[in-house]
Amino acid sequence: MTNNNPDVINIEWTSQDIIDHANDGMDIDLSIEDARKTLRLLERKHDSEVGINWHSITCAIETITNTNQQNYD
Numbered sequence: 572m573t574n575n576n577p578d579v580i581n582i583e584w585t586s587q588d589i590i591d592h593a594n595d596g597m598d599i600d601l602s603i604e605d606a607r608k609t610l611r612l613l614e615r616k617h618d619s620e621v622g623i624n625w626h627s628i629t630c631a632i633e634t635i636t637n638t639n640q641q642n643y644d
Contacts, residue, residue, distance in 0.1 A: 589601065589628060592632070613631050
């Protein structure tokens with residue numbers, strides 16, 4: 572997303588970023604639905620002093636996939 576306001580920056584994470592990290596960094600095949608759930612979790616729970624980074628993305632993916640696994644147990 573391009574922002575024309577010189578006083579604002581936007582940092583974007585996409586579902587594809589989440590899917591690629593899950594696949595390449597964690598050997599997890601994540602669905603688009605789970606990637607979207609991960610983004611929403613990050614949006615709601617991130618620490619504004621730390622921001623969203625690969626570590627927080629990893630933790631959010633683990634939370635989503637562990638939740639999914641618990642639903643099937």
